[in-house]
Amino acid sequence: MSLTGLFLCTFLAEHLAGNLLLFVNDGGEMYEKYSEFLVSNPVIRTIEIVLFASIIWHALSGFVVWLQNRRARPVKYEEYRLGDNTELASRMTMLSGSVIFFFLVIHLGSFFVPLRVTGSDVGAYHLVQEKFSSLWFSGFYVLALLLLAYHLRHGFQSAFQTLGLRGKGYDSILSAIAFIFWFVIPLGFASIPVYFYFFRRASGAAFTLGLL
Amino acid sequence: MNFKLKIWRQKNSTDKGRFVEYLVKNISPDASFLEMLDVLNVELTRRGEEPVAFDHDCREGICGSCGIMINGRAHGPGHGAATCELRMRAFQDNETIVAEPWRAKPFPVLRDLVVDRSSFDRIMVAGGYISAKTGGVPDGNAIPISKPIADQAMDAAACIGCGACVAACPNSSAMLFVAAKVSHLALLPQGQPERKSRVERMVAQMDAEGFGNCSNNYACEAECPKEISVSNIARMNTEYILAKIR
Numbered sequence: 001m002s003l004t005g006l007f008l009c010t011f012l013a014e015h016l017a018g019n020l021l022l023f024v025n026d027g028g029e030m031y032e033k034y035s036e037f038l039v040s041n042p043v044i045r046t047i048e049i050v051l052f053a054s055i056i057w058h059a060l061s062g063f064v065v066w067l068q069n070r071r072a073r074p075v076k077y078e079e080y081r082l083g084d085n086t087e088l089a090s091r092m093t094m095l096s097g098s099v100i101f102f103f104l105v106i107h108l109g110s111f112f113v114p115l116r117v118t119g120s121d122v123g124a125y126h127l128v129q130e131k132f133s134s135l136w137f138s139g140f141y142v143l144a145l146l147l148l149a150y151h152l153r154h155g156f157q158s159a160f161q162t163l164g165l166r167g168k169g170y171d172s173i174l175s176a177i178a179f180i181f182w183f184v185i186p187l188g189f190a191s192i193p194v195y196f197y198f199f200r201r202a203s204g205a206a207f208t209l210g211l212l
Numbered sequence: 213m214n215f216k217l218k219i220w221r222q223k224n225s226t227d228k229g230r231f232v233e234y235l236v237k238n239i240s241p242d243a244s245f246l247e248m249l250d251v252l253n254v255e256l257t258r259r260g261e262e263p264v265a266f267d268h269d270c271r272e273g274i275c276g277s278c279g280i281m282i283n284g285r286a287h288g289p290g291h292g293a294a295t296c297e298l299r300m301r302a303f304q305d306n307e308t309i310v311a312e313p314w315r316a317k318p319f320p321v322l323r324d325l326v327v328d329r330s331s332f333d334r335i336m337v338a339g340g341y342i343s344a345k346t347g348g349v350p351d352g353n354a355i356p357i358s359k360p361i362a363d364q365a366m367d368a369a370a371c372i373g374c375g376a377c378v379a380a381c382p383n384s385s386a387m388l389f390v391a392a393k394v395s396h397l398a399l400l401p402q403g404q405p406e407r408k409s410r411v412e413r414m415v416a417q418m419d420a421e422g423f424g425n426c427s428n429n430y431a432c433e434a435e436c437p438k439e440i441s442v443s444n445i446a447r448m449n450t451e452y453i454l455a456k457i458r
Contacts, residue, residue, distance in 0.1 A: 065425045069383035072317050072424030078218075078231065079310045081284030082382055085434035091382065093427065158428040164450030167443030 002159035004058040009156060009181050011051055016188045028125025035124035039116055059101055066094050089153040096151040103144035132196035141193040145186045152182035213239045213305045217252065219264055220312040222321050229321065241301035245288060246271060246278060248300055265324040271296040273437060276372030279379065280325050281312045286376035286435040294374060294437040314375050316384035318421040329375050331421040332389060338417035339410035340393045344402045361399055368396035370438040377432035383424030388432035390418050391448035392440050398451055408455040415452055
């Protein structure tokens with residue numbers, strides 16, 4: 001869980017770095033080139049397989065661990081004040097993970113499948129623009145990214161604990177890096193649907209002008 | 213002080229068990245939780261009822277015998293204290309107090325608040341020992357161990373094996389207990405001959421007993437009466453990984 005989790009974290013950093021090209025004000029020209037590169041580069045295509053395998057491994061092992069942990073306490077407590085001693089993020093990894101998995105299915109179906117598998121009439125930039133014009137779609141993205149933040153708030157430090165790399169005198173550096181992963185990166189991702197919904201909506205120019 | 217108690221009563225390991233409510237009156241705020249149960253049991257005996265069974269021995273927080281889930285917390289409210297060290301002043305007058313046994317598959321309930329913790333013993337048998345013949349007690353200054361290492365080993369050795377870590381953990385994981393035992397011996401020279409096999413065997417036995425997996429919630433550290441740090445779990449994970457790849 002820890003190794004696949006950390007690998008997926010590195011992917012998130014790369015994915016966000018690339019997606020920040022969406023903010024370049026050139027009508028999506030640079031983003032189209034970047035998208036084209038991702039689809040055609042053989043190295044990326046190889047890493048893609050590792051990436052999908054990691055997601056599946058991470059989700060499956062998470063599910064197995066959850067199931068085993070449930071079985072370890074067949075009779076539940078009448079009163080159990082777990083919240084006194086643990087963080088919310090640590091208690092809801094199964095919930096946040098499940099929503100993220102559901103999100104990934106929608107996300108891949110919306111962008112990966114048309115751009116990489118079936119082929120799309122419109123370019124990548126315009127597809128993004130079109131999808132995020134929907135309030136429901138953008139709202140769901142923001143909600144899923146909020147849960148991703150919670151998932152990583154627990155998960156990032158947890159991976160280092162599992163690998164035995166915590167409590168060795170550099171915990172403050174580790175929590176600073178953890179902050180980037182659980183807060184800055186999900187915030188960066190969430191800014192994309194928000195930006196597109198309010199300022200780059202496919203048919204929403206009038207709305208934007210009205211808002212301003 | 214007066215209290216309303218809601219206590220788990222179970223005749224034996226096959227009985228289904230249920231909660232029974234009792235009233236206790238005129239309890240000193242300085243009485244320990246176990247002394248309060250003693251008062252209840254005297255009253256129950258007088259009435260010809262079966263007294264509440266609970267584990268206890270030293271009653272000064274060093275033996276690890278006692279352990280009750282009190283109001284949803286292992287060893288009750290507060291930190292760094294076993295059930296025997298918990299005073300009734302920690303509760304409000306007339307408060308309803310829920311007392312139930314540790315809940316975990318490897319800790320089957322034997323009677324009322326007593327659970328069978330022999331799964332911990334079997335983990336110890338699997339590797340919690342040293343084979344080095346250490347002889348008599350050597351002079352303190354003759355042992356070549358630095359102060360920081362000795363302190364870390366001592367902090368881990370403070371584990372009394374009460375099972376609060378398992379009881380508090382949402383996954384019923386025994387990682388803190390096993391990690392304390394592994395750390396304690398892995399840090400000291402006497403523990404080196406079995407260093408590799410110890411961690412492998414103890415972890416294997418822990419899994420065989422049916423304890424859950426650690427998901428790094430750290431509820432164990434918060435409820436441990438000896439305040440054993442989860443950094444011991446990180447150390448055990450390192451020991452385990454190194455034992456597997458070497």
